[in-house]
Amino acid sequence: MISTFVKEINGVTFTFNTMNSERLQLYQVYVMYEGVKKRFHMQVNEENRFKIMDRAACPEFCLPLENALHDAILENHNRSLNTAG
Secondary structure: OOOEEEEEEOOEEEEEEEOOOOOOOEEEEEEEEOOEEEEEEEEEOOOOOEEEOOHHHOOHHHHHHHHHHHHHHHHHHHHHHHHOO
């Protein structure tokens, strides 16, 4: 299922959009930066960690938050599984 969720991390609001309806794999992540909504992608790697794919497209202040963004995706996914049935 394609879904969207919002998470605040370190006082910054991120919007996550799933890009794969069948498995947890790829997200578009939106964040406001200097008055403009920026988008970057996070994709699961071979170690099952969500990583920022095109680091040049990601505002620099978000790069140190990569682990927190990964955790937010998993927390949302696990919450969805727990409320689905």
